[in-house]
Amino acid sequence: VVKEKNRMGECPVWEERENALVYVDINSQKVCRWSTVTSEVQSISVDARVGSVALRRCGGYVIALGTRFAFLDWDTQAVTTILELEQDKPNNRFNDGKVDPKGRFFAGTMAEETAPGVRARRQGALYTLYPDYSVVKQLDQLDISNGLDWSLDHGTFFHIDSLTYAVHAFSYDGHTGKIACPKLVYRLEKEEQMPDGMCVDAEGKLWVACIDGSRVIRIDPETGKRIQTVMLPASRITSCCFGGKDYAEMYVTSAYDGLDETALAKEPQAGEIFKITGLGVKGIPQNFYAA
16 A cells, blocks of 8 residues: 555554654654555665554653654654663664553663664663653563564563564553563464564454564464464565454555565565454554653
C-alpha cells in the first residue's frame, strides 16, 4: 500500500484520528505518515536514527531517537528533547517502543553494528518513560530490544530481544509499570529467522514480524505454539500493527537496507509497506502517551 521505499521501515502505529499509518524509517532518520484518505506520504527528518514513534493524548507524537526521548509536533515539525540516556554509550541507539495501557512509553536500546554483522553484545536496555518524564530502566544487558506489547488483561508484558530468537513474557504491574519474572513464550524455528516487531490481536494472540524470514507469524502465548504464518513478498519484514476500519487490517513494514544488488533485483518490493486483509481477527487501538 505504500510504494515509497524505506531503508529500515519500522514501528507502524495506526492513528485513528488521522486515518493514517505513522511509522519510522530508522536509517533515513525520518518519521513518516501515510494517509489512507489521500494515499500521500508525509515525512519529517530528525537529527538521529529514530527507533520508534507513539501517539500522544494531547496530539503529536513521542519518539525515541538516538539515545533520547523527545516529543514531535507534526504541524511545526519541532522536536523537543525530554531526556538523554546512555551518554556513556555513543554507539547505542533507541530501537522499538510502544505505550503501555496506563500511558507510559516503553522503549529499548541496542548497539549499532561497527561492521556488517559485528556489534558489541549486551549493550542494550529497556526503559519506561512515565508521564511525569521520569525514566525507569526495566531490563539490562539486552542485545536488540525489540517487539513489545501487553496481554488483553494487562497482566503480562511481552518482549523480544532479537538475538535470543525468542519471545518472552513478564508479569506486569499496571500500578507501577514494573515488569518481573521472565519466562519463554516461543523460540523461533530456523526458517522463521529473527524476531523483530510484534503486536497483539483482539484474541490475545501475538503477531511477530520475522526479519529475513519473509513472514509474520501468529503465536498463542498460552500454548507457546505457532498457529498461523503469512508470507510476504519481501524478506526483511520488520514490524506489524492492526489498523484501518475496525482494526481489521494488518499493516506490515519492511526494509531494503542489508540487501545486496542481487537480492534487491529479486525483491522489487523490499522496503515497501504491505496490508494484509482477511485474517479473520482484528486488532485493538493503540495506547496514547499520557503527557
